[in-house]
Amino acid sequence: MKQHDIQLDHDGKLRHFLTIEGLKKQMLLDILDNAENFSSVGNQQVKKVPLLRGKTIANLFFEASTRTRTTFELAAKRLSADVLNININTSATSKGESLLDMLHNLEAMQVDMFVVRHHSSGAAHFIAQHVAPHISVINAGDGSHAHPTQAMLDMFTIRRHKQDFTKLTVAIIGDIMHSRVARSQIHALNTLGVPEIRVIGPQTIIPNEAAHLGVHVYHDMHQGLQNVDVVIMLRLQRERMAGALLPSEHEYFHMFGLTEEKLKLAKADAIVMHPGPINRGVEIESSVADGSQSVILEQVTHGISVRMAVMSMALGRSSLVDQERSQS
Amino acid sequence: MRIKISHGFIIDPANNIEAKHDIYISEGRIAAVGKQPDGFTIDKTIDASGCHVIPGIVDLRARLREPGLENKGTIASETRAAAASGITTLCIPPDTTPVLDSTSVVELIQQRASEAGFAKVVTLGALTAGLNGEQLSEMALLKKYGNCVGVSNALKPVSNNLIMRRAMEYAASCGLTVFLHAEDEGLAGKGCAHEGVISTRLGLPGIPETAETNAIARDLLLIEQTGVHAHFCHVSSARAVQMIARAQYDGFPVTADVTAHHLHLTEMDIGFFDSNCHVRPPFRTQRDREALVAALATGNLNAICSDHEPHDTDAKLAPFAETEAGISTLETLLPLALRLTEDLSLSDVINRLTWQPAKILGIDAGTLSVGEKADICIYNPETNWIMKSENMLSAGRNTPFEGWELKGKVTHTLLNGKIVFST
Numbered sequence: 060m061k062q063h064d065i066q067l068d069h070d071g072k073l074r075h076f077l078t079i080e081g082l083k084k085q086m087l088l089d090i091l092d093n094a095e096n097f098s099s100v101g102n103q104q105v106k107k108v109p110l111l112r113g114k115t116i117a118n119l120f121f122e123a124s125t126r127t128r129t130t131f132e133l134a135a136k137r138l139s140a141d142v143l144n145i146n147i148n149t150s151a152t153s154k155g156e157s158l159l160d161m162l163h164n165l166e167a168m169q170v171d172m173f174v175v176r177h178h179s180s181g182a183a184h185f186i187a188q189h190v191a192p193h194i195s196v197i198n199a200g201d202g203s204h205a206h207p208t209q210a211m212l213d214m215f216t217i218r219r220h221k222q223d224f225t226k227l228t229v230a231i232i233g234d235i236m237h238s239r240v241a242r243s244q245i246h247a248l249n250t251l252g253v254p255e256i257r258v259i260g261p262q263t264i265i266p267n268e269a270a271h272l273g274v275h276v277y278h279d280m281h282q283g284l285q286n287v288d289v290v291i292m293l294r295l296q297r298e299r300m301a302g303a304l305l306p307s308e309h310e311y312f313h314m315f316g317l318t319e320e321k322l323k324l325a326k327a328d329a330i331v332m333h334p335g336p337i338n339r340g341v342e343i344e345s346s347v348a349d350g351s352q353s354v355i356l357e358q359v360t361h362g363i364s365v366r367m368a369v370m371s372m373a374l375g376r377s378s379l380v381d382q383e384r385s386q387s
Numbered sequence: 388m389r390i391k392i393s394h395g396f397i398i399d400p401a402n403n404i405e406a407k408h409d410i411y412i413s414e415g416r417i418a419a420v421g422k423q424p425d426g427f428t429i430d431k432t433i434d435a436s437g438c439h440v441i442p443g444i445v446d447l448r449a450r451l452r453e454p455g456l457e458n459k460g461t462i463a464s465e466t467r468a469a470a471a472s473g474i475t476t477l478c479i480p481p482d483t484t485p486v487l488d489s490t491s492v493v494e495l496i497q498q499r500a501s502e503a504g505f506a507k508v509v510t511l512g513a514l515t516a517g518l519n520g521e522q523l524s525e526m527a528l529l530k531k532y533g534n535c536v537g538v539s540n541a542l543k544p545v546s547n548n549l550i551m552r553r554a555m556e557y558a559a560s561c562g563l564t565v566f567l568h569a570e571d572e573g574l575a576g577k578g579c580a581h582e583g584v585i586s587t588r589l590g591l592p593g594i595p596e597t598a599e600t601n602a603i604a605r606d607l608l609l610i611e612q613t614g615v616h617a618h619f620c621h622v623s624s625a626r627a628v629q630m631i632a633r634a635q636y637d638g639f640p641v642t643a644d645v646t647a648h649h650l651h652l653t654e655m656d657i658g659f660f661d662s663n664c665h666v667r668p669p670f671r672t673q674r675d676r677e678a679l680v681a682a683l684a685t686g687n688l689n690a691i692c693s694d695h696e697p698h699d700t701d702a703k704l705a706p707f708a709e710t711e712a713g714i715s716t717l718e719t720l721l722p723l724a725l726r727l728t729e730d731l732s733l734s735d736v737i738n739r740l741t742w743q744p745a746k747i748l749g750i751d752a753g754t755l756s757v758g759e760k761a762d763i764c765i766y767n768p769e770t771n772w773i774m775k776s777e778n779m780l781s782a783g784r785n786t787p788f789e790g791w792e793l794k795g796k797v798t799h800t801l802l803n804g805k806i807v808f809s810t
Contacts, residue, residue: 065659080588159704179706180590181660189704202708203590242590266587 065187073372075187075196078205079246087214087250093368094215094361100137101363110371111140114171118144120199121177126335126359127199127209131174134366143170159189166191172374173197180204180239195373197366203237209334210243212365214251216358217289220330224248228255230283230325231274232315233293233342234264234304240334241293242272249273259283260315263304280315284324292317292333295342308341318344322352330354388430389413390804391423395435395765399442400738401754410440412761415804419757433799433806435765441737442753443475443762443800445744447644447692448620449717451477451508452782454495455484460697460782462496466505468717468780470808473764473797474693475506476745476752480566481513482541488513488524493533505807507762509748511566514540514554520547523554527561536748537618539566542667546572552609559615564747566618567606569627570668574598579708581669585654591708594669596624603627607634610641618747619643621694623668625678632687642747643687645679646694647723648714648787652676656787662703662710663787666696683739684731690744691736693720697783715783719774721766722793761804770796 066082068074073086100108116135120128128144135142147161165173172195175183180202187196200206214224221227229248235241235258248256249272258269259277269276277283284290295311305311317331331343331353339345348355392410397420399405404420411419411427418424446469452460469477479496481487487496493510500508512529516522518540529535538558545551558565575598580586582593603619607630610617622628622643634641648666653673657664664670682688696713703710724736731739745753752762774791776784800808 177706179708181708182706184660185706201590201706203592205590237590239590242588266593267582268584268587271584271587 065184072375073369076207076369076373077183077187077196077198079207079210079243079250080205082250084250084252087211087247090211090365090368090372091215091218093372094211094364097364097367098361100367101360107137107139109139111135111138111374114140114374115169116140116142116172116174116370117165117170118142118174119147119176120145121147121175121182122200124176124199126362127176130359130362131199131366134363134370137363138367138371140370162186162190166194170194172370174199176200178202197369197373200239202239203242204239205243206239207243208362208366208369209240210247211369212358212362213244213291213332213334214247215361215365216332216354217330219357219361220354221288224251224253227253227288228257228286229253229289229291230257230259230287231291231293232259232280232283232317233295234299235260235269235293236264236266237296237299238293244291245272245274257283257287261305264299280321281324284321287325288329290317290322290325290329290331292331292342294334294336295338312341316340316342316344317347319346319350322347332358335359388804389428390801391429391432392435392440392763392765393432395438395440397440397755398734398737399755400734401442401742402756404755405734410755410763412801412804415761417755417757417759417761420755433765437769438765438767438798440755441473441764441766442741442755443764443802444473444721444740445476445748445750445753446474446695446717446720447478447690447744447747448480449477449693449695450482450697450713451479452697453483453499454492459699459702462499462508463503463505464780464782465695465697465717466500466503466508470505470800470802471780471797472717473721473766473800474717475762475764475800475802476750477506477508478536478748479508479510480539480541481511482518482543486513486518487511488516488518488529490528490533493529493535504802506802507752509534509536509750511535511537511539514538514558514565515545515550518543520545520550523557526558526563530561530563535563536750537564537566539620540568542568542570544570544572548605548609551606552613555609555613555615555617559613564616564618564749566620568620569599569602569606569622571598571601574601577708579665579669579712580657581654581671583654583672585657589657589660596626596671599624599627599668600630603630607639607641610634610639614640616640621646621649621668621692622679622688623649623675624671625675628678628682628687632682632685635687642689644690644692644744644747645683645688646716647691647720648694648716650676650680650683650691650727651723652787657707660707661787662705662707663714663785665707665710665712666714667712680727680730683727684735689739690747691720691724691739692744693717695781697781698785699783703785713785714787715779715781715785717781718779719786719788719793721764721797722795723788725768725795761801763799763801764797765799766795766797768795770794772796
């Protein structure tokens with residue numbers, strides 16, 4: 060379909076990063092490889108490379124976020140870009156018209172890249188369709204649709220621990236229905252060749268058509284966790300109790316919270332992931348979150364290098380990354 | 388003026404005519420079909436060689452946006468687009484601003500329509516006052532003094548079963564048909580796309596099929612209880628069609644329509660958030676689309692309508708869920724209907740655009756019978772054209788059919804024997 064191309068330029072290079080859907084396996088591997096190269100930057104005495112010097116990146120956050128915004132900011136700064144943080148009170152701008160007006164104003168300030176988080180699915184696509192041709196858009200989460208950099212940092216973390224994607228069983232537990240993280244993870248895992256992806260949760264928070272995403276659906280945690288290599292817990296939004304989706308946090312933890320006991324059902328070397336922020340005692344027990352199998356804090360660290368990789372690729376500097384690599 | 392339409396191929400389903408005939412018009416009415424009446428002098432001849440001559444299209448539902456939303460369209464702009472599309476009668480739902488629950492609003496609309504002179508306009512009165520679903524509107528007065536042809540709560544729900552029952556009973560005693568938009572408020576929630584593969588992929592809040600079928604089930608039971616004549620608007624799912632067909636089989640006074648766009652598009656057409664495919668009810672699955680076409684062929688769906696909803700540009704310039712629902716469809720109604728001739732006979736297609744909707748509205752229109760008002764559409768069935776929004780006459784250019792190759796173009800439209808459009 061024509062719309063797939065919006066993420067790519069005429070040479071098939073990454074221009075916007077809006078969704079994993081439609082991207083080729085090699086593109087995802089390129090992102091992971093570039094991120095691998097950038098991961099040493101944080102350990103240097105001067106934590107900077109000059110790749111995006113003179114570029115201006117605007118973090119456009121229509122929804123509150125600490126972790127994602129901070130790691131995007133760090134990633135941009137480590138690439139030597141100038142960063143604008145713009146937090147928009149969503150109640151003031153619910154109309155597309157003012158959204159576009161704001162974009163055009165920022166364009167007029169010669170911004171090169173928008174990093175966008177928005178409460179509405181499709182917002183990043185919408186913005187990408189309307190920005191000037193020289194501007195790149197990175198989706199930092201749109202509604203329940205996609206959060207592709209989160210998914211890539213998760214893939215990065217999995218690859219660090221498990222090497223071969225094609226031999227893995229991955230379980231994602233929680234609110235798949237409303238999770239942009241889960242959707243992007245599922246696309247990425249499928250693209251990278253993971254043969255068995257499971258989603259686990261009660262029917263109220265698993266879409267009826269989930270199987271179409273290329274996953275197996277489990278409503279029982281004990282069955283779903285059997286022989287799993289990677290356990291991904293999703294954050295449970297508190298407001299889900301109000302919509303009659305779940306009876307209580309208490310029951311949810313009992314049925315779907317990850318405890319040491321339940322984790323034993325997975326493979327002995329299984330890793331435990333969580334996009335954060337964690338609700339301890341709701342979807343995950345503290346001893347698991349802080350335990351030896353948990354890679355949750357690694358995910359945060361990897362978020363910086365993965366975002367550096369995506370930003371540098373989208374701003375057309377991937378060739379410079381290669382130069383750096385040959386010099387080092 | 389005395390007009391002769393010569394050499395056209397006439398399709399007049401009401402009279403079972405499908406043949407090459409000349410038509411003679413005088414004093415705004417059809418004077419003869421076939422042979423020239425004695426003493427008939429011709430002031431003007433329209434050469435319809437190679438063209439089809441059909442009754443003017445009767446559109447069961449079109450929003451003209453006036454009064455209230457003139458930034459999206461006016462009665463003049465939209466009736467002009469209708470005339471250019473072969474539509475001679477438009478039925479207006481009551482969700483104008485102010486709501487069409489008093490005769491003064493009807494008067495305003497009728498006055499504007501007659502000033503513009505491009506098409507006839509009939510109105511549906513509000514089923515409940517202010518469409519609030521709480522209190523009955525003055526239906527009897529709307530019928531008597533406003534000539535409303537039916538009542539409807541437009542897209543607003545009547546969630547309270549007792550109020551719906553009372554409204555149906557009252558409408559039945561007024562002899563008014565109730566036009567129903569079947570949507571359960573709770574199940575539809577904040578949905579903006581069919582709950583299915585696409586809504587799951589895109590993370591859009593879904594409207595399940597049960598939002599439609601649950602409402603239809605409730606309404607059918609109340610129709611049975613109250614005996615009211617009811618018409619279901621823009622049916623969208625296979626299951627809904629089945630339920631309506633069953634009620635018709637059981638002899639209940641129920642009719643239904645489908646929009647031309649629901650006969651051609653599915654949830655897949657949303658692609659990556661195409662807001663021009665944001666419509667209520669939502670486009671559903673391929674299976675649903677096929678069932679709608681099949682039900683149109685069997686007659687369980689009685690009519691095709693435009694469900695025209697013109698919008699200003701800004702209404703569609705936002706992330707999908709935040710855009711306004713609806714499509715500007717007057718100009719694609721006939722050519723989209725003509726694409727159905729693989730599944731329906733041409734005469735059946737024309738029937739569902741003219742005579743059937745006229746019967747549902749209970750108005751004298753939709754035929755080429757001698758003595759009837761000469762509302763006529765002439766189109767060339769062989770003209771191929773590309774749909775381009777920049778060429779649209781409607782003030783709303785919100786169409787998902789941009790770039791579609793269409794066949795069939797209107798050459799003349801006559802209203803009361805007067806040419807209101809010609810190429």
